[in-house]
Amino acid sequence: MKVGDLVKRKPVWDKWVEHNPWMYTAKDLEIGIVVFAGEGSTHQVLWPDGVTWNLKEDLLKANEKLKEREG
Numbered sequence: 001m002k003v004g005d006l007v008k009r010k011p012v013w014d015k016w017v018e019h020n021p022w023m024y025t026a027k028d029l030e031i032g033i034v035v036f037a038g039e040g041s042t043h044q045v046l047w048p049d050g051v052t053w054n055l056k057e058d059l060l061k062a063n064e065k066l067k068e069r070e071g
Contacts (some may be wrong), residue, residue, distance in 0.1 A: 001034055001035055001056065001063065002034065003035065003037050004033065004060055005033070005062075006027070006031055006061065006062035007031070007032050007043075007045060007056065007062055008028070008030065008031055008032070008062050009027055009028055009030065009059060009060075010028075010057075010058050010059065010060055011023075011024060011025075011028045012027075017052050027042070029048055030048055031062050032045040032046055032047040032048075033046050035043060035051065038053075041055055041057065043056055
């Protein structure tokens with residue numbers, strides 16, 4: 001991921017939400033934008049409620065799910 005990418009958080013309940021969409025939390029559905037890509041495993045993301053540091057492995061590109069289905 002790089003600065004400017006739209007991202008969302010991986011769902012808290014991970015694989016469970018595939019068959020139980022009611023398990024999504026409000027934060028799982030938010031879209032943010034990467035404002036700083038750290039050299040390590042963290043990125044700074046602007047979410048609707050402010051800026052936070054997030055681990056790279058906890059983020060997905062906003063359109064990643066769509067790409068998986070197309071390919």
